Amino acid sequence: MQWNLTKELLSEIREWIADGKDTALRDVTRDLHPADIAELINELRRDEAVYLYRILEEEHAAEVMLELDEDVREKLLSSLTSREIAEDLIENIDSDDAADVLSELPEEKQEEVIALLEDEEQASDIIDLLTYEEGTAGALMAKELVKVNQNWTVAHTIREMRRQAEDIEHIYTIYVVDEKEVLTGTLSVKSMIFASASMRTTINELVRNGKVRSVRDNAPAEEVAQVMKKYDLVVIPVVNENGILLGRITIDDIVDVIQEEADKDYQMASGISEDVESGDSIITLTRARLPWLLIGMMGGMISANIIGVFDITENPQMAVFMPLIAAMGGNVGVQSAALVVKALANKSALDETLAQKLAKELGVGLFNGLICSLIIFGVSLLFQIEYHLSLTASIALFSVIIFASFFGTWIPLTLNRFKIDPALATGPFVTTLNDIFGLIIYFTVGHFILIH
């Protein structure tokens, strides 16, 4: 039942735009979901996108704008006047989405648009939301919610709800506050429909007992995601330091946070430095991939120097095991680093200390190192490789595996302590460093066994 954008439809739409067949365009877009129209516009040239966007009905258009890829939206917005943005777009969307869109505009245009808003409450809500740092609960929350006073009667509440709910697509939960606007409880919509209580009962008597689960406005988005995942919530209220209800965060925004977080870690691990897709242009893709390749190159040159210092021409047979040592150091290091990155993302108060983590890595390293170095030693002897070289390879491999386990554990923990994203430690970074240290270990071991 999923709608799919086909090449045929795309080229048909392009033709209609070129020919100015507005009725056909209106007919085909009318029944589409905004997310589908956005998928279509993402594929159009800028002038085509602007043309199609202006044909959409006002409310439909606003929702389409929210679903566009960020770079496409930016281009489209720069083609619209401040008045168009204020009246046709911002006034038709929720405060959190409005703040997101405005934060993408140049500061001057931002102020112009806000000044043009007719609804003063909306304007002040948006200004408020714009003060929150990106990636915090405050920046994710919407101001739109259904809020009732704990001393109201059921009758009064239903009247108030009807008024408040008008602009809200999904209600989910009714928030109960006291005179100071402090969040004191929640009511389910279900309990309001089926309330067998009399119309004169006060809300206080209906409120669920137990604490209300909420997050602070300055909580990081990842923390909000963790709470919502753990407790299976679809919506969570946001409060300030005094417990005053400020807004609510819905699960769709949190799903995006979870997805972005996962994509970012994956990109880091595979050595891609920007948020690119395989559909992007060759220049964009090159720019995203080159930095990590240059780091790898620098590592390779340092390795070349090390090989020069130890003078490979004296023991050229040592070259045979160089790729193995380098590869194993890299693989072990990435494994260790990845486990730490995941553990840091799901941190709990029970977590092992640094010493405990390193001790465990030592255990795993000992196991893996012992197995691998014994295999190498056996296979080398089987293939009649010179005894001292076999010994060098297996001792070096054992040492490299232990070293890489430690190093792969230590780097992300250290980055994290200095507030740098620990995911940086997975992928090419840790591989390159382990290549270098692996070679140093290998040649040092070789120096003692083969020369002395």
Place this chain on the structure above:
Amino acid sequence: MQWNLTKELLSEIREWIADGKDTALRDVTRDLHPADIAELINELRRDEAVYLYRILEEEHAAEVMLELDEDVREKLLSSLTSREIAEDLIENIDSDDAADVLSELPEEKQEEVIALLEDEEQASDIIDLLTYEEGTAGALMAKELVKVNQNWTVAHTIREMRRQAEDIEHIYTIYVVDEKEVLTGTLSVKSMIFASASMRTTINELVRNGKVRSVRDNAPAEEVAQVMKKYDLVVIPVVNENGILLGRITIDDIVDVIQEEADKDYQMASGISEDVESGDSIITLTRARLPWLLIGMMGGMISANIIGVFDITENPQMAVFMPLIAAMGGNVGVQSAALVVKALANKSALDETLAQKLAKELGVGLFNGLICSLIIFGVSLLFQIEYHLSLTASIALFSVIIFASFFGTWIPLTLNRFKIDPALATGPFVTTLNDIFGLIIYFTVGHFILIH
């Protein structure tokens, strides 16, 4: 406002269990969320876990069971009798959760538990859900939902809803069906509360126009996740091939699908073969990491053979650039593979064909290869490395980058064609293969430039 399990609380609870202080245990668990109690039980020894579990109130206990880690739940379940599982657990939870729990039991015990269920409708719902393959919409859906006939009046609907909604925690949406149980529309809960329509209006007249978004029972979970993400849904109905309403999938289950999918890809990319956490035992961690290390070892041994075949002792200075060539091949290959894996996960009908993908990779490879090989050539000359060796290194590097771009693109696409998880192609697998091919290219180039 997030509850945190501390070491102090954990050891206190352990003492209370040892001393049989049931009242203290009851007091501390009563106000905790089931997810918090589960976090606690996850940390206990098996006998302690069983003790604490038996102290919980029946409904609370059932929810705790659902929140436990899978391995802990399995142990706990094997300590309970079939009657306990049927009466205390299954009868208190939703059909989808019940099917999940039962699927973890040995087949005989599964049948015993189902035979002991008193509610026949629930038993047949569960048997029904157990027939769906894991990872499909059918296996994810719950049978519990609010379903009304399109010909009912508003008055009749409200009575019916009250009856049906009793067992349902969150309603979200009311599903409208015809006589044949075919899903024909949806109603929001909001529209029922605020319906200004008379009590005699039929549901038909209230239903939102437009198509209902649903998924087929045999749709893969990833597809359901994509639809719900794209359209920002919190719940989606599941239908069979005739459009008959079977159940609904809620966003909390889909959040788990998204998270698991991301974790799996990340683990593959970092060379970890099982779902392990850094907190797991040394044996488990070793078992998860060793397979990839052995693949890396095999690659290293093949590389050693190649170096032997080309006889490094004749041109020992070639060893200097070996680590650089190997590292670059690996890095480029992983980048290309990761981009393909992401593209396959978000596939759309507009996707480039294999030929287009390879052509673009060629472009990116040419760019990156040209930049990197020129740098290497320049730096080599600067450091007065022999001219022919510098030339060998830069030509080989250029070729390796282009080859690795192709190869990294081709492997995941091929795996995918044979229905193997393309994520397998990222990480150690593609790195190891590129190491080997990189060396072959390097030595072949060297053979022509340095010897002839």
